[in-house]
Amino acid sequence: MTVTELAAKLELRPLTPQVTPSTEQVTGGYVSDLLSDVLANAPRGGVLVTVQVHLNVIAVAVHAELAGVIFALDRVPDESVRAKAVAEGIPLYTTKESAFDVAGRLYEFGLRGPRA
Numbered sequence: 001m002t003v004t005e006l007a008a009k010l011e012l013r014p015l016t017p018q019v020t021p022s023t024e025q026v027t028g029g030y031v032s033d034l035l036s037d038v039l040a041n042a043p044r045g046g047v048l049v050t051v052q053v054h055l056n057v058i059a060v061a062v063h064a065e066l067a068g069v070i071f072a073l074d075r076v077p078d079e080s081v082r083a084k085a086v087a088e089g090i091p092l093y094t095t096k097e098s099a100f101d102v103a104g105r106l107y108e109f110g111l112r113g114p115r116a
Contacts, residue, residue, distance in 0.1 A: 001026055001109060003068045003091055006047065010105060012070060012093035015082055021091040026067050028113055029106040031099050035060045042066060043114050049102045053077035058084045066090065072099040 003021035007014065027045035032038050033052050042048055044065045050057060053075050061069050068091040071077070076094055077085075085092050095102060 001111075003047065006106075006109070007068075007091075007093055009109065010070070010093075010095060010097075010102065012095050015071075015076060015092040015094055016085050016090070018086055019089055019091045022067050024067070026111060029103065029111045030113055031103045039064055041114055046111075047106070049099045049106070051075050051099060053081065055081050055084060057081070058088060058090055061085075061090045062088045068093065070095060070102060072097060072102055 002023055003026055006026055026047055028043035029047050030042035031049040033050050035056055038048055038060050042064045045067050047068045047070055048066050049070045049072055051072050053071060057069060058081060071094040074094055074096045
């Protein structure tokens with residue numbers, strides 16, 4: 001499933017509507033608020049679920065080659081963070097759901113995290 005399809009299924013609110021998400025299949029998911037962990041372990045082409053809303057999330061998403069970022073618990077980054085995401089082509093979304101619930105739904109959709 002693509003990021004656009006995933007966003008529709010999860011009823012995510014887009015925070016960067018000017019970014020056209022990749023049409024490639026999302027490769028998996030990763031849930032973490034520890035960005036060094038995301039860098040080391042998130043699957044390339046996957047989505048990150050986090051409550052962190054600062055600029056470093058965008059840098060990590062770019063470096064880890066993520067397909068998008070979902071902010072849980074209705075978290076919304078400020079305009080400077082969203083502008084950087086637009087400049088880097090990273091689609092951002094928010095949801096009222098907890099990171100735990102989003103992860104469960106991603107699993108239901110057949111997405112998995114990385115395996116050791």
